[in-house]
Structures are given as structure tokens and as C-alpha cells.
Amino acid sequence: MADRVLVTLDAEVRDAEAPLLYADDIGALRGDGIFETVLLRGGSACALELHLARLARSAAALELPAPDLDAWRFAVEVAADAWGGDREGVLRMICTRGRDGAHPSGPAGKGDLAGPQPDTTGYVLVTPVPERVAAARADGISVITLARGLSDQVADTAPWLLLGAKTLSYATNMAALRFAARMGADDAIFTSTEHRVLEGPRSSVVIQRGKTLITPPARSGVLPGITQRALFAEAERAGWDCRYESFFTADLITADSIWLLSSVTLAARVNRLDGLRYSLPESAAEIPALVDRGIAREWSVTDW
Amino acid sequence: MADRVLVTLDAEVRDAEAPLLYADDIGALRGDGIFETVLLRGGSACALELHLARLARSAAALELPAPDLDAWRFAVEVAADAWGGDREGVLRMICTRGRDGAHPSGPAGKGDLAGPQPDTTGYVLVTPVPERVAAARADGISVITLARGLSDQVADTAPWLLLGAKTLSYATNMAALRFAARMGADDAIFTSTEHRVLEGPRSSVVIQRGKTLITPPARSGVLPGITQRALFAEAERAGWDCRYESFFTADLITADSIWLLSSVTLAARVNRLDGLRYSLPESAAEIPALVDRGIAREWSVTDW
CATH class of the missing domain: 3.20.10.10 (D-amino Acid Aminotransferase, subunit A, domain 2)
Incomplete structure (x- = not known):
């Protein structure tokens, strides 16, 4: 049984033992992004709709683009299925501001981390419930x-x-x-x-x-x-x-x-x-x- | 001329257009890590020793392992050489707490992000100076x-x-x-x-x-x-x-x-x-x- 399930926002299951994030992701450089932690129980994401609503609220507070809730719902479903229903899991939805200067020609692409970055990074990660x-x-x-x-x-x-x-x-x-x-x-x-x-x-x-x-x-x-x-x-x-x-x-x-x-x-x-x-x-x-x-x-x- | 230079703490030059960080890196999940931003000018990292000293101070505040300053010095040197001396650059030293549960058998590996994680993630990234x-x-x-x-x-x-x-x-x-x-x-x-x-x-x-x-x-x-x-x-x-x-x-x-x-x-x-x-x-x-x-x-x- 895998102890990691990783699904990107395009609903693709990824190898969690392969690197995912670029070194210049603003989430990594500045903690500039948002997340939700959801309990997987019996194969379902508990109170998922409330978590999605709060994710959207956090995005607004950080002036991130409004999350595509349908895409998140689907990625969560894929991740929950991959994790299975016989044990609880910790499901995280992670959304960062994306890569620094992802659009060098656009208004944001000035290598300035404070500016808007149109392509956010999004993924769903499931890990075991901590022992505590x-x-x-x-x-x-x-x-x-x-x-x-x-x-x-x-x-x-x-x-x-x-x-x-x-x-x-x-x-x-x-x-x-x-x-x-x-x-x-x-x-x-x-x-x-x-x-x-x-x-x-x-x-x-x-x-x-x-x-x-x-x-x-x-x-x-x-x-x-x-x-x-x-x-x-x-x-x-x-x-x-x-x-x-x-x-x-x-x-x-x-x-x-x-x-x-x-x-x-x-x-x-x-x-x-x-x-x-x-x-x-x-x-x-x-x-x-x-x-x-x-x-x-x-x-x-x-x-x- | 590349607009990104990426060097890991083992002094290896990496492809900045390939992912580096794992989805469960605690730096990405929690902004739990430290950094320094250094000006590259004429091929040299300005006031590097002061930045290294501050990196060590930040590590102590976050109860991270003391940084291996010789390794950082060398990685910075490799990155500065790769960037070249004909333009300024922004050199970042990034050190995160490492992957969640990197050592499942150890005292830390309980999937608990608050615990110590023995293997930190470290890299040096050089990007162009922002237009501003x-x-x-x-x-x-x-x-x-x-x-x-x-x-x-x-x-x-x-x-x-x-x-x-x-x-x-x-x-x-x-x-x-x-x-x-x-x-x-x-x-x-x-x-x-x-x-x-x-x-x-x-x-x-x-x-x-x-x-x-x-x-x-x-x-x-x-x-x-x-x-x-x-x-x-x-x-x-x-x-x-x-x-x-x-x-x-x-x-x-x-x-x-x-x-x-x-x-x-x-x-x-x-x-x-x-x-x-x-x-x-x-x-x-x-x-x-x-x-x-x-x-x-x-x-x-x-x-x-």
C-alpha cells in the first residue's frame, strides 16, 4: 500500500517519489499560497464542500485566481479512490502562486514575486494519518x-x-x-x-x-x-x-x-x-x- | 543566456526547467524553512559571509540543523560561475525542513510536520534582477x-x-x-x-x-x-x-x-x-x- 498519493489539478496521478515543484515556485520561495487539509475516511473526503469554499475564500484573501472548484473536486476524487477506503488518510489541497516570472512577456513577468502570476500550481497529496x-x-x-x-x-x-x-x-x-x-x-x-x-x-x-x-x-x-x-x-x-x-x-x-x-x-x-x-x-x-x-x-x- | 541557474547543495548544476522539489517538502507545505537573497555583481556574491552567518542564525531560530556553510559557499560559487559576471543576478539560498516523514523509522518519521526532519532540502537559485x-x-x-x-x-x-x-x-x-x-x-x-x-x-x-x-x-x-x-x-x-x-x-x-x-x-x-x-x-x-x-x-x- 503506497504511503503517498499525488494527483495534480489536471487529475493526473503522479509518482510521489518523483519531484513535482520547480525550484522557483513562489509557494516554495515565499510560502505564498493556500491549502486545505481534509480527512479521508471510508474513501470519502469529509466535508469536502466546506473545504473547497474555504479554499476559495483564502484565494480571495491572497488575491489568487478563484480556484476551479470542479477541477479540485475531481482531483480529490481521483486521489481518494487511489488511497482506498480501508484506512483514514490526510488529504492536502495545495495551491501556490505558481512559478516566478512564469510569463516573462506579461505584466507580471518581471521577476517580481509580489506581482500577479497567472499560472498557479495545484496538487492533491494524501499521506497517512500521523501517529499522534x-x-x-x-x-x-x-x-x-x-x-x-x-x-x-x-x-x-x-x-x-x-x-x-x-x-x-x-x-x-x-x-x-x-x-x-x-x-x-x-x-x-x-x-x-x-x-x-x-x-x-x-x-x-x-x-x-x-x-x-x-x-x-x-x-x-x-x-x-x-x-x-x-x-x-x-x-x-x-x-x-x-x-x-x-x-x-x-x-x-x-x-x-x-x-x-x-x-x-x-x-x-x-x-x-x-x-x-x-x-x-x-x-x-x-x-x-x-x-x-x-x-x-x-x-x-x-x-x- | 539562461535566465535561471539552479545548483543543489551537493554543488550539482541542475536543469531549472525540471522539477526539483517533492510534493511533500515541508518548505512547500508549510513555508517551513529559511532563505537568503544575495546580489551577484561582477560574478561575485556580495557580502556572502554575512548572508551565511544570517542563514545559520535563522536555522537556529527554526531549530533546523546548523547549515553546512562550506557546502553553501561552494554551491554559491558554482552558481555564480554559471551565471557569469556580465550582469547582476539575484541569488537565493533556500533551505527547507525537508520531506515530510523522510525517515519513517526514525523518531521524526511520524508524518508529523512539527517534528524534526533530519534531511533538509537545500538549493541555490539565480534569476535576473527584477525590472523594478x-x-x-x-x-x-x-x-x-x-x-x-x-x-x-x-x-x-x-x-x-x-x-x-x-x-x-x-x-x-x-x-x-x-x-x-x-x-x-x-x-x-x-x-x-x-x-x-x-x-x-x-x-x-x-x-x-x-x-x-x-x-x-x-x-x-x-x-x-x-x-x-x-x-x-x-x-x-x-x-x-x-x-x-x-x-x-x-x-x-x-x-x-x-x-x-x-x-x-x-x-x-x-x-x-x-x-x-x-x-x-x-x-x-x-x-x-x-x-x-x-x-x-x-x-x-x-x-x-
Whole structure:
């Protein structure tokens, strides 16, 4: 069983052990591109339509051409078929600004990486689910809070910060995870300069109190979460009260439970936050099942 | 004359029109890597030793293995020879964290992009100097100030923000340049939440008053500038007073001249800032020549 499946946006299956990207791809040179990470389960890409809608939103934030969603859908289908349905997989959709100066005669082709590049690079890559995922789903994770250094008020007024876009420029997110690991933690929660909760480096934060779920609103500069949204949709059906509201680090301490939601790990309960232990309350026990149902729903791209 | 020269870290000249990077390179997936941009002039890589020293510093900040500087030196030499000495070139050194799960049996190979990846990807790419450069050197540039949203006090306490490291995660820098272009400007200067001047998306900021040059200190979270350092070294020899001091946006307004210094454009005088015009004072006329001399000096890696 191959541990890599690679499909380019023309729906061609490629040898993942052969190089794909040119040395001058602006995605590689500048992290200038966008991506989505999708769980493959039972041969299907979970909540694919929501991921496609978010990909389009990220493209707009970066002033990339609008993605050809039909082409992406088809490439994902080809990749999912090649991966098979007997094990989960991590499917990534990667779209970069393309090669530097791809059109030397055009207005963009001045060798200037900041200019528009008409030919984006797009591909779908499937890899195995990381080992950490099973443990995170079953036992939860330990987390530390880290300052992002930004106010939760800047997203609207400083569009160049690309808050809420899922860009390939994740070096600081990766550094935050390494920092957390050095502190003995599995993951991190970023906080704003106002000590409000933002998000994890690769997840949304949801707190639970009784039958209420709360997550920070997108206007605070967080990436809108697809797994969080799937949870909210199912939870509302099941009678929960689901809210988009800002809350403080202190609210984490007094919550009944805290969850990091992400497309591959799904629902990871925080079992330790900055050294404080949390047990799983009975009232939160159904959350993972709600997430499982939510991501398996038939979503449409207009649900975004 | 080829408009691309590509040399891998084993000093092998590659066909730049053939793909080089694997689809699962963490540099491409996460912008997780480091780079340097060096001017080739007369067949030589300007201030190469300073660039190598900064590359090593960036690697440490990202917890990448220490770069093999001899290998980089040699690859650069091969690339510079292939490019030739009859025109300038933009030489990039690119180092990524390598392929995801490159060592499935090792401690890192868990398909977890946040873990250490022992085999980094390294290459040297030479491309033509962008068209904008000649005009910027000759006529200067128009600039707008943009809020970075960060305090200038966070660099030391929040190492996960990677301030002062030159990472491949430049999407927000590119977005700032696009935003500036939409506003009719050529470039941008980032400011802190305290309204202090930080840096440009791809340059250092230096202000001039009489025979004094001032640039923000590295502790404010700016990337230490090699061209700025080269200027300071030459200017001090020529009797200028050169200082690393924080200053405010308002100080830009009252400066005799403002310069954006970068490795390829070198000294670009700001001829318009947020709509305010600046002429070139006689007292600043020698600055470009000082930069030219500074980058041509024999630097050693310990000068960093």
C-alpha cells in the first residue's frame, strides 16, 4: 500500500517519489499560497464542500485566481479512490502562486514575486494519518497558551496580515508547536494581547459549559474552522446552544471542557492546560460523536 | 543566456526547467524553512559571509540543523560561475525542513510536520534582477506605512513568532506589498503598535539626519539587515555617526532622508511617504556609493 498519493489539478496521478515543484515556485520561495487539509475516511473526503469554499475564500484573501472548484473536486476524487477506503488518510489541497516570472512577456513577468502570476500550481497529496492522532482522539492532549502578540481587533483593519486565510506560511505555527513540545505539551492555544482566546496553530478552540458550546468569532482573526462548524451544526440539532463569542483565557479555566477541533484529529479534548488537569465531564461525552456525524453530513459549498 | 541557474547543495548544476522539489517538502507545505537573497555583481556574491552567518542564525531560530556553510559557499560559487559576471543576478539560498516523514523509522518519521526532519532540502537559485530595481535605485520609491499589529517588545518573550529569522513564510510580506501597490505605492514600512518604525517587507529602514544614520535595533523584532550593516560599516569609516535606536513614525516625517536597504535593490531612497514628498538632500547623496563599497568589502562570517 503506497504511503503517498499525488494527483495534480489536471487529475493526473503522479509518482510521489518523483519531484513535482520547480525550484522557483513562489509557494516554495515565499510560502505564498493556500491549502486545505481534509480527512479521508471510508474513501470519502469529509466535508469536502466546506473545504473547497474555504479554499476559495483564502484565494480571495491572497488575491489568487478563484480556484476551479470542479477541477479540485475531481482531483480529490481521483486521489481518494487511489488511497482506498480501508484506512483514514490526510488529504492536502495545495495551491501556490505558481512559478516566478512564469510569463516573462506579461505584466507580471518581471521577476517580481509580489506581482500577479497567472499560472498557479495545484496538487492533491494524501499521506497517512500521523501517529499522534489516535492518542489525541482517545486520551486528549496537553496544551499551553501562547501569546500571538496581536490584538483581536486587527483582522478587519489590516488585511495584509491575512488573518483568517489558510496560507502556506505556517512557519510560526510550526514553531509554536515545537515550543509547546519543549514545554512538555502536545499543542498550543494562541491568545490575543487582550488575553482573549484565539485558536490553536492547526485547530479551532471550543469551550463547553453544560449544553453550551462557544468558539471565538472569525472577526477576531481566527481561521473559521470546518470541524468546529460541523460540530455546531450537529450539536444544534441535538439541542445544544452554540455561540460565536469572544472569551478570555480565564474562561478556559472555568469551562467544563475545552476542545481543539481540526480536520484530521477531529475532536481533541484538552486534558491539561498550562499544568491544570481537566477530566471529561459526562455532559461533554457526546461531543466526539457529534463531530463524527457532522463531518459525514452532505455539505454544500453554499453552507460556508 | 539562461535566465535561471539552479545548483543543489551537493554543488550539482541542475536543469531549472525540471522539477526539483517533492510534493511533500515541508518548505512547500508549510513555508517551513529559511532563505537568503544575495546580489551577484561582477560574478561575485556580495557580502556572502554575512548572508551565511544570517542563514545559520535563522536555522537556529527554526531549530533546523546548523547549515553546512562550506557546502553553501561552494554551491554559491558554482552558481555564480554559471551565471557569469556580465550582469547582476539575484541569488537565493533556500533551505527547507525537508520531506515530510523522510525517515519513517526514525523518531521524526511520524508524518508529523512539527517534528524534526533530519534531511533538509537545500538549493541555490539565480534569476535576473527584477525590472523594478533599476528605477528604485535611480529614482527612489514611494512608500506607505502599514501596521504590523505587533508590539516592538515581543521578540524576546515570544520566540515562536520567529521575529528576526528569515523564514520562507513570507505570505504576509507579499500581501503587504500587494496592498501597497493597490494604494499606488512601491513598497511599505511596517510599524509597531507603539507607532515605532520596524522594517519593510523585504528591507531595512534607515533614516538620515545630517551626518547621522539610525536604524531600529534587532531587539524590536526586525530582521538584522546585511545591506544596512554594510552601509553602517562604510559610513562609520567616512565619519558618520551610525546608531541602532528605536524611533517613531513621526521621526520619518522629520528625517532628512529615508532609505529602504535590501540585498538586491541596495539603497532605495523614499521619495514619497504616505503622500508626503521627499527630495534628496545633498547631505545624503553619498549613501548609495557607501552601500556599493560596503557590500563589496571582504566580510568574514565572524563580522556578523
